[in-house]
Amino acid sequence: MAIIEVIDVKKVYNPDEIPVEALRGVNLQIEPGEFTAIVGPSGSGKSTLLNIIGGLDSPTRGKILIGGRDISEMKESQLIDFRLNNIGFVFQSYNLIPVLTAIENVAFIMELQNVSKKERNQRAMELLEEVGIAEQYNRRPSQLSGGQQQRVAVARALASRPKFILADEPTANLDSVSTSNLLDMMAEMNEKEKATFIFSTHDQRVIDKAKRIITLEDGIIVSDVVKSNLTHVSE
Amino acid sequence: MYSKLAWRNIWRNKRRTLITLASISFAVFFAAIMQSMQFGSYGRMIDNAVRFYTGFIQVHHSGYWDEKSLDKSMPERKEMIDSLRRIQSVQEVVPRLESFALASYQDKTKGTMVVGIDPEAENNLTRIKDKLIDGNFLTNEKEAVLLSEGLAEYLKIGIGDTLVMLGQGYHGASAVGKFPVEGILKFPIPDLNNQSVYMPLKTSQWFYAAEGRLTAIAFVLNNADEVEGVMQEVTAKLNLDEYEVMDWRSMMPELIQQIELDYVSGKIILYILYAIIGFGMFGTFLMMTSERSYEFGIMVAIGMRRFKMQLTILLEMILLGLSGVIVGIILSLPIIIWFHYNPILMTGDYAKAFENFGIEPIVPFSMDPSLFLNQGIVVLIMSLILGIYPVYYIQRFIVTKALRK
Numbered sequence: 001m002a003i004i005e006v007i008d009v010k011k012v013y014n015p016d017e018i019p020v021e022a023l024r025g026v027n028l029q030i031e032p033g034e035f036t037a038i039v040g041p042s043g044s045g046k047s048t049l050l051n052i053i054g055g056l057d058s059p060t061r062g063k064i065l066i067g068g069r070d071i072s073e074m075k076e077s078q079l080i081d082f083r084l085n086n087i088g089f090v091f092q093s094y095n096l097i098p099v100l101t102a103i104e105n106v107a108f109i110m111e112l113q114n115v116s117k118k119e120r121n122q123r124a125m126e127l128l129e130e131v132g133i134a135e136q137y138n139r140r141p142s143q144l145s146g147g148q149q150q151r152v153a154v155a156r157a158l159a160s161r162p163k164f165i166l167a168d169e170p171t172a173n174l175d176s177v178s179t180s181n182l183l184d185m186m187a188e189m190n191e192k193e194k195a196t197f198i199f200s201t202h203d204q205r206v207i208d209k210a211k212r213i214i215t216l217e218d219g220i221i222v223s224d225v226v227k228s229n230l231t232h233v234s235e
Numbered sequence: 236m237y238s239k240l241a242w243r244n245i246w247r248n249k250r251r252t253l254i255t256l257a258s259i260s261f262a263v264f265f266a267a268i269m270q271s272m273q274f275g276s277y278g279r280m281i282d283n284a285v286r287f288y289t290g291f292i293q294v295h296h297s298g299y300w301d302e303k304s305l306d307k308s309m310p311e312r313k314e315m316i317d318s319l320r321r322i323q324s325v326q327e328v329v330p331r332l333e334s335f336a337l338a339s340y341q342d343k344t345k346g347t348m349v350v351g352i353d354p355e356a357e358n359n360l361t362r363i364k365d366k367l368i369d370g371n372f373l374t375n376e377k378e379a380v381l382l383s384e385g386l387a388e389y390l391k392i393g394i395g396d397t398l399v400m401l402g403q404g405y406h407g408a409s410a411v412g413k414f415p416v417e418g419i420l421k422f423p424i425p426d427l428n429n430q431s432v433y434m435p436l437k438t439s440q441w442f443y444a445a446e447g448r449l450t451a452i453a454f455v456l457n458n459a460d461e462v463e464g465v466m467q468e469v470t471a472k473l474n475l476d477e478y479e480v481m482d483w484r485s486m487m488p489e490l491i492q493q494i495e496l497d498y499v500s501g502k503i504i505l506y507i508l509y510a511i512i513g514f515g516m517f518g519t520f521l522m523m524t525s526e527r528s529y530e531f532g533i534m535v536a537i538g539m540r541r542f543k544m545q546l547t548i549l550l551e552m553i554l555l556g557l558s559g560v561i562v563g564i565i566l567s568l569p570i571i572i573w574f575h576y577n578p579i580l581m582t583g584d585y586a587k588a589f590e591n592f593g594i595e596p597i598v599p600f601s602m603d604p605s606l607f608l609n610q611g612i613v614v615l616i617m618s619l620i621l622g623i624y625p626v627y628y629i630q631r632f633i634v635t636k637a638l639r640k
């Protein structure tokens with residue numbers, strides 16, 4: 001069963017002034033274990049779509065079902081708890097809480113989940129090892145490079161054991177080496193941890209690593225390709 | 236978690252935090268010292284005026300306090316005095332007969348205030364024995380007088396010399412007498428020091444032809460808390476058509492007024508000071524909020540409830556405020572302690588005000604803990620009020636907007 005179902009979602013910004021139709025009827029299903037890129041030019045609606053899937057914004061029309069539950073029906077506080085326990089987030093940059101160290105940032109989200117101190121510290125350290133920055137565990141974000149910060153962000157997203165991770169242009173501020181390292185690491189997590197990733201990008205090298213590529217243009221899905229067998233899901 | 240986050244957030248901008256802390260500390264420092272001085276001086280005024288002058292409570296013939304005339308004196312009734320003395324927490328009942336007279340020695344004459352006292356009882360109330368600088372204290376048996384130092388100097392009279400007194404007695408009788416000087420008293424207050432004559436109660440009753448009469452009965456109590464209860468009991472025992480029962484507040488309305496005025500003007504200064512500091516704190520809180528809007532967005536996005544963030548930021552403000560309070564108190568303590576044990580000697584107008592109420596113009600600073608508690612509470616309340624803005628901000632901000640910057 002799909003973990004994400006986007007059903008006929010429309011999003012209009014500023015409906016009262018100059019309306020902007022950011023999404024114009026999007027239908028989409030994501031299965032567990034996917035490693036999917038949302039691609040498209042700037043302004044095509046990638047961020048809007050990810051925000052709506054992540055429950056950060058609500059659709060003007062249509063429905064989002066996550067694990068069969070309609071999140072557009074939820075109250076804000078319910079939605080916050082739902083995000084905490086079901087969705088991991090990686091943003092473009094400055095993901096981390098600046099006053100917390102790498103390991104504290106990862107442990108923080110588990111603290112919000114009331115995981116015991118011992119368990120969260122242990123898991124945080126394991127995750128930092130997996131994303132390859134165990135050595136820098138005690139550094140603050142300002143003492144980490146952009147690539148390292150994004151790794152910590154991925155570790156944090158994984159820490160809460162979410163159903164899937166949304167990453168809106170996670171490599172936009174990284175150089176090419178860091179970009180490919182981060183993507184390799186995410187792919188590894190996808191394999192090893194069976195973590196589901198949905199990330200947006202317009203970087204060709206990132207697109208190349210995705211297993212499924214959904215292309216948006218002007219708020220509409222114009223193509224949806226699953227790479228392993230190269231079948232078109234829709235046009 | 237919250238306290239760790241809060242503490243570290245405070246130190247994100249060290250310079251700004253230090254400036255804010257310094258301003259809060261300064262306000263607290265200033266406020267604590269000022270209030271310590273104020274309360275110290277009130278305590279001094281009340282202590283002096285009450286404990287060593289009027290007593291906490293007095294009984295007079297009704298109307299005496301307004302006229303201060305011998306014609307409004309009352310009979311000295313032993314049963315009444317005994318029954319008053321038996322009231323719980325009354326330590327001593329002190330009878331007095333007070334009036335005016337002219338005092339002469341050789342070619343000098345001066346108007347004086349004559350107080351007839353029961354020497355031992357009076358000493359329990361006013362510690363008058365401590366004021367004796369020469370000669371002997373009075374006894375009930377000896378018809379003699381004590382003069383205040385200033386008066387003795389003016390009259391150029393010494394111990395063993397005979398003072399001639401002339402006045403008006405009870406119901407217009409003439410009062411004439413000659414009394415040997417037994418001792419000299421030194422009062423720190425010029426009014427008292429320049430015109431006081433003390434004599435045994437019996438002697439004054441004879442002098443004023445007011446046999447068996449008193450103008451006042453004063454009460455010695457342990458402390459001010461007992462005033463109300465004793466007042467009630469005294470009132471219950473007396474016929475109020477004949478007697479008036481007054482507590483120190485009603486006997487010295489000017490003193491109370493003076494204290495209240497001073498207190499209010501001090502309060503106003505403090506309010507202004509705190510308002511200025513409040514603006515500074517608000518600026519800091521405003522920046523602490525606005526510069527973190529992106530971070531707030533991230534935190535709500537990943538699943539932190541808004542109230543937890545509100546809690547964190549309130550904690551930051553309280554921590555900042557209370558740190559300022561603690562630093563301010565620590566800085567003010569040495570000064571307050573010093574002036575508690577080494578009271579300031581007042582000069583100028585302020586000293587005059589003291590002397591007008593018959594009080595020695597020195598101010599020992601108060602070390603009442605409530606003084607410091609007050610500053611803590613004020614800053615705490617200010618932090619919470621100013622914290623309304625960040626709390627409101629966190630409640631209302633829109634996650635996607637916060638993340639888009």
Ligand SMILES: Nc1ncnc2c1ncn2[C@@H]1O[C@H](COP(=O)(O)OP(=O)(O)O)[C@@H](O)[C@H]1O
Pocket residue numbers: 013014020021022040041042043044045046047048049
């Ligand atoms: N909060 C907003 N208010 C108004 N218009 C917006 C808002 N967010 C995005 N848009 C507009 O919606 C369209 C899609 O934006 P976005 O989802 O950010 O695209 P992408 O992430 O693909 O660049 C753009 O035209 C953008 O200007």
Ligand SMILES: [Mg+2]
Pocket residue numbers: 046047048168169
């Ligand atoms: Mg975008």
